[in-house]
Amino acid sequence: MDYVKEYERWLNYPELDSELKAELEEIKGNDKEIKERFSVPLAFGTAGLRGIIRAGINGMNIYTVAQATQGLSELIIKEKAQSKGVVIATDTRIKSDVFAKVCAEVLYANGIKVFLFDAPRPTPELSYTLRKIGAISGINITASHNPKEYNGYKAYWSDGAQIGPEQASVVLEAIESVDVLSGAKRKNFDEGVKNGDIEIIGEKLDEAYMETVLEQRIRPDAVPLVADTFKVVYTPFHGTGAKLIPEVLKRAGIKQLFCVKEQMIPDGNFPTVKSPNPENKEGFYLAIDIAKEQNCDLIIGSDPDADRAGVIIRTSDGEFMPLTGNQIGVMLINYIIEARRLSGKLPENACVIKSIVSTRLADAVCHANGVEVINVLTGFKFIGEKMTEFEKTHEFTYIFGFEESYGYLPGTYARDKDAVCASLLITEMAAYYAKQGKTLYDVLCGIFEKYGYYIEGVDNFSFPGTEGAGKMSKLMNGLRENPPEYIAGKKVVMFGDYLKGTFTSHDGASRPTGLPESNVLSFFLAGGDNVVVRPSGTEPKVKLYYLVSDKTKEAAAEKVDAYKADMAKLIGE
Numbered sequence: 001m002d003y004v005k006e007y008e009r010w011l012n013y014p015e016l017d018s019e020l021k022a023e024l025e026e027i028k029g030n031d032k033e034i035k036e037r038f039s040v041p042l043a044f045g046t047a048g049l050r051g052i053i054r055a056g057i058n059g060m061n062i063y064t065v066a067q068a069t070q071g072l073s074e075l076i077i078k079e080k081a082q083s084k085g086v087v088i089a090t091d092t093r094i095k096s097d098v099f100a101k102v103c104a105e106v107l108y109a110n111g112i113k114v115f116l117f118d119a120p121r122p123t124p125e126l127s128y129t130l131r132k133i134g135a136i137s138g139i140n141i142t143a144s145h146n147p148k149e150y151n152g153y154k155a156y157w158s159d160g161a162q163i164g165p166e167q168a169s170v171v172l173e174a175i176e177s178v179d180v181l182s183g184a185k186r187k188n189f190d191e192g193v194k195n196g197d198i199e200i201i202g203e204k205l206d207e208a209y210m211e212t213v214l215e216q217r218i219r220p221d222a223v224p225l226v227a228d229t230f231k232v233v234y235t236p237f238h239g240t241g242a243k244l245i246p247e248v249l250k251r252a253g254i255k256q257l258f259c260v261k262e263q264m265i266p267d268g269n270f271p272t273v274k275s276p277n278p279e280n281k282e283g284f285y286l287a288i289d290i291a292k293e294q295n296c297d298l299i300i301g302s303d304p305d306a307d308r309a310g311v312i313i314r315t316s317d318g319e320f321m322p323l324t325g326n327q328i329g330v331m332l333i334n335y336i337i338e339a340r341r342l343s344g345k346l347p348e349n350a351c352v353i354k355s356i357v358s359t360r361l362a363d364a365v366c367h368a369n370g371v372e373v374i375n376v377l378t379g380f381k382f383i384g385e386k387m388t389e390f391e392k393t394h395e396f397t398y399i400f401g402f403e404e405s406y407g408y409l410p411g412t413y414a415r416d417k418d419a420v421c422a423s424l425l426i427t428e429m430a431a432y433y434a435k436q437g438k439t440l441y442d443v444l445c446g447i448f449e450k451y452g453y454y455i456e457g458v459d460n461f462s463f464p465g466t467e468g469a470g471k472m473s474k475l476m477n478g479l480r481e482n483p484p485e486y487i488a489g490k491k492v493v494m495f496g497d498y499l500k501g502t503f504t505s506h507d508g509a510s511r512p513t514g515l516p517e518s519n520v521l522s523f524f525l526a527g528g529d530n531v532v533v534r535p536s537g538t539e540p541k542v543k544l545y546y547l548v549s550d551k552t553k554e555a556a557a558e559k560v561d562a563y564k565a566d567m568a569k570l571i572g573e
Contacts, residue, residue: 003038004031006057010038013181017062020055039466044068044175046168046379047537050143050152053095057180060151065099065141066106066184071175072137072155073110073185075167081136084158085113087201089126091142091305092239093151094268096120099141101189108192109185118202120240120266122306124409124418125209127160129201131414132208134158142305144538145277148270152538160415161384165516210248213421216411218339222432223253230431231296233287234423235260237276238267239304245423252424258294260286270304278303278310278406281322288312288320298430298440302419308406309419311426313440326359326456327444328426329402333362334447335429336400336410337369346371351396353383356515356522357532357545358404361454365447372396377498377518378534380407384415404456404545453553457546457560460536461571468540475542475571479521479533484570487523487531488562496522531563542571 010016011024027033037056042049042064049068051060076082086107090096104114115135117126123140130138138156146152155163155171163171178184192198223230232254236242242264249257262272263286270276273283278301287299291312299312299320311323323331333352340346351372354362366373374396376382383401390396391412402408407417410425430440448454463471483495485506494505496513498520504510520534530547546563550556 001039003035006038007034010055010181016181020061023055035466040469041180044071044168044172045537046162046165046381048152048154048162050146050150050538052149053151060095060099060153062098062102063180063184065102065153066186067175067178067180068153068155068171069103069106069139070110070178070184071171072139073107073112074174075170076112076136077110078170079136082110082112084134084136085115087115087117087126087130087133087135087138089117089121089123089129089138089140091123091140092120092266092268093141093143093304094148095151096141096268099151099153100139102186103139103141104192104198105186105189106184108189108197109187114192114198115201116198117205118200120243122240122244122418122420123154124307124414124416124420125205125244127156127414127416128209128212129205130156130158131160132205140305144305145275145279145303145308146538147275148268156416159384159388161388162379162381162416164381164385206244210244210251212411212413213248213418213424214251216413216421216425217252217428218336218343218425219428219432220252222428222435226431226434227253227255229256230254230434231256231258231294231298232427233258233260233291233294233296233299235263235284235287235301236306237263237273237278237283237301237304238265238270239276239302239306240266241302241306241419241423242266244420245300245302245306248420248424249427252427254427256294256296258290258296260290262286276304278308279325281312284310284312284322291320297434298427300423300426302423303406306419307417309408309422309426310406311440315441321441323440323444324456325402325404325406326361326454328406329354329404329408330359330361330365330447331440331443332402332408332410332422332425332429333400334365334443335425335432337365337371340399341369347397347399349396350399351390352399353386353401355379355382355403356520357534357547358402359454359456360528360530360547360549361447361451362402364451364454368451371399377515377520378403379537380409380417381415382516383409387412387415448553452549452551453556454547454549455553455556455560456548457564459544459546459564459567461542461544463540463542465540472535472540472542476519476521476533476535479570483521483523487525488559488566490525490527490529492523493526494524496520496524498522529559529563531567
């Protein structure tokens with residue numbers, strides 16, 4: 001694509017939005033910026049769209065959003081499911097409301113019924129809602145935990161999960177046939193609302209969703225038994241969790257709930273944090289101050305679209321320690337299995353579903369308790385697919401699903417990770433153990449002592465700019481064609497190439513992965529450790545995961561450091 005010509009076409013488009021036109025006028029003569037915005041379109045995949053809010057084909061704006069929605073409309077029309085409708089939700093980010101309105105206008109123009117939430121809502125509520133009302137699809141305007149400059153577009157299907165590769169390819173093909181500036185159909189929003197083709201939804205669905213979440217409690221009496229003394233701090237990081245998570249916790253019996261007031265305000269600028277990411281302890285500084293002042297037992301934070309939850313606990317020496325996503329997942333698995341067994345409600349064919357880059361400690365806990373572990377590709381939609389499959393085949397009964405990236409789903413009411421329900425169960429778990437005189441730190445240490453010390457490390461190698469995609473592809477192909485024989489002195493005993501769909505052992509024997517094609521490489525090392533390499537689906541990054549275990553925490557940490565150093569050399573960083 002001639003990026004200069006495309007820039008000029010946008011600049012001279014007579015109906016161009018005035019704000020975007022002014023933005024393009026500002027970069028006139030700036031070849032680097034023009035190239036960045038107009039040489040490569042924002043990629044649409046199974047993760048939808050995600051990018052910087054800006055004018056151009058490589059930005060999140062009303063035109064790229066309309067184009068994507070026209071593509072999704074073509075898929076819905078192909079399925080002859082216009083009357084089933086599409087549910088639209090947003091997070092609290094900049095332009096989210098504007099983009100949602102554009103989506104509604106495009107769908108309406110294509111004869112598709114629209115259900116639009118009246119205000120920002122959590123992602124899991126969208127998943128729940130489209131399943132409950134029988135909609136064909138859903139659109140969520142969100143960039144999850146990304147910095148304020150970003151927004152995104154996630155497309156969902158009737159099962160409540162994000163669209164899969166086949167559906168995404170149909171949508172992408174349709175998008176490519178739609179001119180980004182003029183190709184999408186649009187009809188007046190107010191007209192659609194007036195005639196009922198665009199229906200505004202809200203509180204009734206909130207109530208139904210919260211009731212369903214509360215049904216996921218395993219020990220409903222756990223919180224009330226310690227309610228007078230048990231204290232929780234919660235922050236939504238200016239996101240959608242503010243509306244429902246405190247309400248759910250209160251309905252569960254929490255009396256001592258301290259919300260971070262400054263971060264309860266919906267604001268896409270995220271003024272109190274560098275990044276609204278519950279993975280990072282830095283964002284919890286206000287919550288920690290409250291916890292110190294009030295002597296609180298537990299801190300919970302949710303990201304802007306409330307599908308991921310982070311947790312901070314007290315250690316034995318009183319320090320505040322953030323839990324990793326893997327640690328939270330394993331503790332919940334351990335708690336759920338234990339509680340269900342004691343109540344006689346653990347199914348004989350119980351299973352936990354997790355991503356291939358999530359901790360192997362989950363496997364150890366599950367196998368010790370007779371629970372099957374199903375490993376799937378990264379992306380919660382793959383967990384959702386397995387959930388739906390098992391509901392049909394009854395081969396296994398789903399009890400929990402999680403990803404290392406702080407995503408958890410304890411029930412089958414949705415097909416995406418849920419920070420609302422996770423916050424509820426984490427609180428219930430902490431309250432239950434508090435009644436026994438144990439902290440979550442005590443519980444975590446007990447799990448390590450029983451099963452060994454499992455540590456996970458992550459590296460991110462960024463490849464920004466227009467040349468980034470080519471560099472990422474070259475790196476992945478290089479590792480694929482010439483996989484290392486050793487990593488930090490440990491022999492690679494098996495090599496997994498999920499794009500080719502094969503596991504190949506060091507002696508040349510090969511077997512299928514049994515998973516869909518995906519650009520992921522996995523190096524299985526002598527002794528059981530694992531290094532996984534994959535490009536990010538949402539950012540110009542290659543991510544490396546180190547799944548390590550040893551007899552002591554220190555020994556495991558040393559191995560992670562050694563693997564990181566060796567892989568950095570291999571990648572050339």
